[in-house]
Amino acid sequence: MHQLSPYIGKLKSVIAKDLILKYSQPGQLVVDMFCGSGTVPLEAARLGRRVFASDTSQYAVTLTKGKLYAPTRIESALANLDRLLKRVESLPMPDLRSVPRWVRAFYHPRTLKEILRLSEFLRNERHYFLLASLLGILHHQRPGFLSFPSSHLVPYLRSNKFPRAAYPELYEYRPVASRLKAKVERALKRPPKNSFHGLVDGIRRSSVESVNLPDAIDCVITSPPYMNALDYGRDNRLRLWFLGEPHMETMDRALSALSDLSGFTNAIEALAKQLQQKMRRGGHCIFVIGEQLIRKRDRFPSEELLRIFVTHAPTFRLCQVMSDVIPDVRRSRRRLAGVKREHILVFRKH
Ligand SMILES: C[S@@+](CC[C@H](N)C(=O)[O-])C[C@H]1O[C@@H](n2cnc3c(N)ncnc32)[C@H](O)[C@@H]1O
Structure with missing residues (x-):
């Protein structure tokens, strides 16, 4: 966790x-x-x-x-996620015109639309565990993540190391639902014993x-x-x-x-x-305090x-x-x- x-x-x-x-x-x-x-x-x-x-x-x-x-049982968490994803699917896709260019640079347009629609829904309905899980897969260079190749901690595109021409598969559409499900499974491998x-x-x-x-x-x-x-x-x-x-x-x-x-x-x-x-x-x-003098x-x-x-x-x-x-x-x-x-x-x- x-x-x-x-x-x-x-x-x-x-x-x-x-x-x-x-x-x-x-x-x-x-x-x-x-x-x-x-x-x-x-x-x-x-x-x-x-x-x-x-x-x-x-x-x-x-x-x-x-x-x-966080949920305490993985089965019910996944069932709940499936239910929510069905509801989200029926919502209209957002328009990307108001999304700043620096954000668009990280994603395939279809992936970005899916992230936007889902993140707004999760925020409005206050599903914090799922929202945090989604934030946890927003950017990285691995296939289980949603962005084009980029670093995980701080968002920097790694297009020099992974140029689009040499790695076209890394720049394809990445469906959000399956990746979020996999993330929830990873996060709940050892779920909390009791609700907090x-x-x-x-x-x-x-x-x-x-x-x-x-x-x-x-x-x-x-x-x-x-x-x-x-x-x-x-x-x-x-x-x-x-x-x-x-x-x-x-x-x-x-x-x-x-x-x-x-x-x-x-x-x-x-x-x-x-x-x-x-x-x-x-x-x-x-x-707990770091010692640093600029x-x-x-x-x-x-x-x-x-x-x-x-x-x-x-x-x-x-x-x-x-x-x-x-x-x-x-x-x-x-x-x-x-x-x-x-x-x-x-x-x-x-
Ligand atoms: C060293 S980090 C804390 C890390 C935390 N202990 C952890 O394990 O993740 C300091 C935190 O202070 C927050 N912060 C910065 N300015 C603040 C302020 N004026 N009031 C409250 N929090 C602030 C930052 O957002 C950051 O999360």
Whole structure:
């Protein structure tokens, strides 16, 4: 389920699991306000914790909902998919004239029409697991995916490596239904044992600056965006576009609010003040944070975070700092070549 659809800057699920086991108990409320692909909420629900998740990205929220509302039985999931696909088949095919050229460049026109019709239907009817599964096969160079040959994590066409003239079969129409069914089968190979519905306190699309967190939080486990390091708008642009986020610039601005020191400081300050009010005494607040400096005058994110907590959340005490080496696969971008290490800061509320 963690592989439902790719996500840059994803936390290792074993780290999430270890932290959840160490710093919370079954039945307690675990919160992740930068939930990304839902690694922490999914592991927490698996371990019987209640969860609240939020993120400013529509893709993150869709993926997190997809994982937490995943079906528990493959037979009924496939039967349901068949029923829905029949309904979708009776809907009119969309017109591609309003689709931007950069999106059209990735698909055979017939495949694109099918994706558009299906994604809109799944969005309107809130079938998050199927929508997330569809996003998970949007682009790649393998035959089970829907695009012309392109990379999986960040959407780049690979027409130099696979020129149309030499590989005409890779540029043919790809029916969506059969590929989505295969994807659902893969995702549900080991379905969740129980439904997580009863454990979800909320999954919200909200920036950390304006999110209204629940009261009586027992544990926070989260990884804020590394200052300047990753570009969540640009790198997820194709998936976001199919989720109805057509305005790249607005999206980029919203997703990069924390990318400079002042944005990071403002957001973490707002968060620290809220946690000062809303966390239970004795609760733990854990930040997994990459160490990256673009400009010399910037401060290290963990130093800045510590300074903010000392000032704005005075009853929090830093009780542990751990370091982890970021594996090469997560340093997928050249700009990130310098981020080798992330720190895990553990605060306890007194
Ligand atoms: C390091 S990633 C989190 C990854 C996540 N732990 C996982 O395993 O997938 C940081 C997340 O912060 C989100 N984000 C960026 N700016 C934000 C903001 N102002 N408020 C809330 N979330 C934001 C991004 O969309 C991204 O999902």
